[in-house]
Amino acid sequence: MKKMNVESFNLDHTKVKAPYVRLAGVIEGKNGDVVRKYDIRFKQPNKEHMEMPALHSLEHLMAEHIRNHTNxxxxxxxxxxxxxxxxxxINHxxxxxxxxxxxxxLRDVLxxxxxxxxxxxxxxxxxxHSLEGAKQLAKEMLEKRNEWPIVFAE
Known part of the structure; x- marks a missing residue:
């Protein structure tokens, strides 16, 4: 396949095994700042997905609470x-x-x-929104905490 400009378009989604947390990119700024992007995959691509109300609430909850643990x-x-x-x-x-x-x-979400x-x-x-849906997604992800570093199926 032709190399694409978007990093995730170059990822073979048939080879990954969710849930996982993957370093998806690193960009260094001209002043030395380093930005890292992580792919936090909750659901197996092309097999399952998060319903919008639950995903939307999880986004609000995570975006707010994650900043209590890092700046x-x-x-x-x-x-x-x-x-x-x-x-x-940035710079982490x-x-x-x-x-x-x-x-x-995710424990904060629960x-x-x-x-x-x-x-x-x-x-x-x-x-x-769905608070209960967000909590269920967080619970499912936490139950597989030991699998997060494993990105690809064997």
């Missing part, structure tokens, strides 16, 4: 395919610590009593 997050964004998220961090290169931060964040910014002032589709 190096640039962004946490859902994938359009609804199978995971991208986490972008410890993969194991990323896994720990993600684990703490303990949440509401979805942050779930209103028409702060959210573009406030009616499209």
């Amino acid at each position: 190096q997050v640039v962004d946490l964004s859902p994938m359009g395919c609804q199978t995971g998220f991208y986490l972008t961090m 290169d410890d993969y194991e610590e990323v896994l720990d931060i993600l684990e703490k964040t 303990n949440a009593t509401e979805v942050p910014a779930c209103n028409e002032v702060q959210c573009g589709w406030a009616a499209n």
